[in-house]
Amino acid sequence: MALKITPHTLSGGVKVPPSKSLAHRAIICAALARGKSVITNIEYSKDIQATIGAMKSLGTMIFEHEDYLEIDGTTTFMKNQCEINCFESGSTLRFMVPIALICENNLHFIGEGRLGKRPLQVYYDIFEKQGISYLYRENVLDLYVRGRMHGGEFAIPGDVSSQFFSGLLFALPLMDEDSRIVVTSPMQSKGYIDLTLQMLEKFGIQIENHDYQEFIIRGGQQYCPCDYHVEADFSQAAFFLVAGALHNQVDLQDLNIDSYQGDKVVIDLLQQMGCQFGRTVSGDRMICNHLKAIHIDGSQCPDIIPIMALACALSSGTSYINNIGRLRIKECDRLSATVEVINQLGGQAREMEDAMEIYGVKKLQGGHVSSYHDHRMAMMEAIASTVCSRPVIIDDEQCVEKSYPRFWNDFQQLGGVIDECELGE
Template identity: 55%
Template sequence: MGNLKLHPTKLKGKVTIPPSKSMAHRAVICAALGDGVSKIENIDYSDDIIATINAMVSLGAKITKNEDHLEIIGLKSEQGQKNIEYQRVIDCNESGSTLRFLVPIAALFEGCNRFIGRGNLGKRPLDTYYDIFDKQDIKYCYSKDTLDLNTEGKLKPGEFELKGNISSQFITGLLFALPLLDGDSKIIITTELESKGYIDLTLSAMRDFGIEIINNDYKSFEIMGNQTYKSRNYRVEGDYSQAAFFLVGDVLSNNIIIDGLKLDSLQGDKEVIDILERMGMKLIKYSDGILGKTDRNLKSTIIDASQCPDIIPVISLAASLSEGTTEIINAGRLRIKECDRLTAVRSELNKLGANITEKEDGLIINGVKKLKGGTNVWSHKDHRIAMTLAIASTVCEEPIILEDYECVSKSYPKFFDDFKVLGGKFDEWNVGK
């Protein structure tokens, strides 16, 4: 992969945030399970979204990719493919959402499913589903540390007990699948539920496509069977997890108006606004977007990562340049993302001059006055680490060399195009030459 030499330059201008990856996954799945033709507008063809599109095609949906929208003929429509292949290969690439959403969905159909993927995806635990398979006599086998999961057997309605401190992706996967079974089901959450915001997104998308779920204060979910996903036209809202990079850029003395966000969004990563406001940001709302400003130094705070893990890398950058000591807690799940994000944040930001100590499930960040730069940093082939380091370059005293920057294609393929339009300066750099 390639490397970029990023020169310290302030960013200024307006950026339109790409569509929410979380909502796009959900919209594609709901439409593909639908009873007719749906049009999904405002789609960004990131690697993860392409993985979900291809996965639903492998289950029989017909999906046409246009420049800015998808046309999806649902599985339950007269035009949809009624006889899918008995043996199916579902390539999840590096998308944890695709994998965990599709495992129970694929079990709606007769036949065998083989799930494959790349990167660290095989290291992400699936024990929650294995427990269900054991109870329902669904056959499965898998390889350790490499994603090669084979399943055979159909999911049956019933009661499903899940811990609340596991990834919400397991709960979402079941929520998608259970309404299509021929009996009623119930999901019982046995501990406090983390990542409630992602469950809200799932329930919202399913409601938009005609599926009703009873949410008993996140302690249990009642799902009637024999429901139908109703096809419709749908527009994907802007992504707060991507906006977080530019909001942090704003509070670090850049000047970026951020457009395309839904201010009453249910996205859990909208928490970035609350966190930055606690640290001293004032949110200014314009007719064409929002801007984060500070009139004094940022101050430290305690950040609970359980509801918003994806924004923690870039929030750690803001905390590194804040007064006092910031503690990030309940962040253990960041260790099983595209990389170990706690180690990556500590390692790479410390190279630039930050003062971060790593804990088992969090970070202790002692604020410093400046970042020096003048060194090589590595994305760990993780899109959120790469984008965090790009924003960090705008407040370094010297240029930095970012290794393996192309991984931004996983969620935000045009990130460096937008970065350049805003005034960011970089060039290709061959390390060691």
Template identity: 50%
Template sequence: MSSITIQPKKLKGTIAVPTSKSLAHREIIAASLAPGQSIISNVSMSDDITATIEGMKALGALIKEEDGKLYITGALTNGLSNAHIDCHESGSTLRFLIPISLIHDNYVHFTGQGKLGSRPLDVYYKIFDSQKVVYLYRENALDLYLMGHLKPGRFEVPGDVSSQFITGLLFALPRLEGDSDIIVTSPLESSGYIDLTLDVLKEYGIQIEQTEEGYHVPGHQVYQAQKSSVEGDFSQAAFYLVADVLGNDITITNLNMETHQGDKAIVEILERMGGKLIQTEEGYKMTADQLVATDVDASNCPDVIPVLSLAMALAEGTSHITNARRLRIKECDRLHAICEELKAMNVDVTEHEDAITIVGRKDLTGVRLSSYNDHRMAMMEAIAATVTKEPVSIDNRECVSKSYPEFFNDYVKLGGEVE
């Protein structure tokens, strides 16, 4: 993998961010479960989205990309023998498709790369034990074999490990031959992602009832094919919004401020820090005269924490990021990576078990940084180059393809100098 050197220079211009990866995963899955043809517009292709498309194809869906649209014919009516699903490095693909693959009696092999094998799946293993689904796996590698099918009933799921387990079950359980209940056994984190799932399920005709304990899911439901469009991704917009409050001038054209995307929280957090959201004829941008420190609970917006930490590094005062333990099981140990790379830029930062303390300063030092082969770390470091006095070098530039393959091309279009 190649490195990249970015000259210290401000960015200016107008940009359409990639459309929401979180929504695209969900739209593709729902369409693949619906008899008939669905058409999904504005899907930004990335490694993770490709993994979900290929996974649903492996389970029987017919998916064709043409003229920027996905044409999907759902065909998940019977169990398939020897289905192989390569999740690459996509945690969403893995955790969403595991229960979907077991709607009918099936034999499935899940594989993946990178850190995906270290992401916990114990929530599902406990369900499999209670339902006598056979599973075999290797420690510290994604090499998982499943045999059997899910049966309707009571599913106990912690809310503070990952909302992806709940989403996977919400997609699968309506297709079972009976009613089910999802019991959330601990406080629900990342609830915005569940809201996105419920929005998409409702769009495709699936009824879910929220209860005091979690969710009641009637069985025997049929997904209804739809025509839909995917909105801009706030987790990607976060990089440009932070760039704005650091003195750049970037307008984002395709954001829906009424969205249920949890990462929209970046707007409110930056406003607390002194930022101001401005709507123009072309879209939205932010400005700030002086950033001030703030405290942030990372549990509901973990994906914006890398770039938010950059804003905190240049804010007046001491900021605290709490409930950040899940950052340790992303594409890298993001909690550790954030601290190490901020330290490399001469920021006073303290790493805790599930928290980060950042003491703001007036400037940053350009230096050779590590992306940790993590797309969000690489993009944060590129934004840092707009405020350093010296160039910033970043290794493994290709890692951005996981979510935003055109990031560095867009960076150059906005005036960045990349070598």
């Protein structure tokens, strides 16, 4: 089965889901604190369930309620042998590897989908240097690790994934030794590092950030319990902000305009393309009469590139998005998939090794496209349907459960017209 989306203008208000990035971080910090914390505004996407399950595997007591968590980290690390299922969550995997090695441990990491293709060489190099035993299979997440990580000096490239830095920043304050992380190449996705540092500070951990070139971490610190409310997610809001730029009328509720989230840049990018961002009593709205082409450096905001590429596809002129090679190691090869979908829907885009060039058209046609089992591709395709001349058919629509389980309900409440259909129709 697939979803058939009949073109229709979206209109109304939508409560933006809580930030997945901040929820991951809040759950981890609360679990590392010796005491009880309450994390409110939780949505149980598959990625968040993966992090909850991972911390439970390490002995954390987590009580799940409808939209909040009670977390008691008193018993964390009482287990010295466990299996951690990361499902398809790259954040869970890369955060948990150093965290699980704070104490002597015998670990087995497993996962699903393309997660086994995500690079982990940064950690393997640390294992080699520190004498930590490990065994893994290529292209499948089936990783065995035995030992304990120690503090010290770490040289990490900044252009692989900020998740490696976050994982170390969570773990190193609990080591006996002081530590220093040296960034050996320009840091990408600085916004995610900011989110980690902000959350650590809320839970009582102090890190020195020397302009993203090195981080100084004092050992022997303690996490303090903290109640925390998860703010709305700009990476999800981006879909509806772009919908507004494409002449839909969507009011977004609960956005924090002072957020540290890097994906908040979607507002600036759309304004550069000719949009106006307005705040009203019913929410925040993006308005645009005419979109113009733009040049985007995607190194700091990879998650919003597919939906921004859609905006570029309907702008006047030629847009260029570069520094996006890391999109190839997401849930799918998002660089290739985004170009392919734009072309299949009647746009004009060209793929390069680390970039894409998009030639604006006035309207898209529609047709049958794949979700590539990627939540961000499926949601981008749904927004694209609102500016197509004929229906868009999407397979494997359930992939949105990875980050935004109620997306299709929200889409319909805004006026989206959805029907199930047989594949091939």
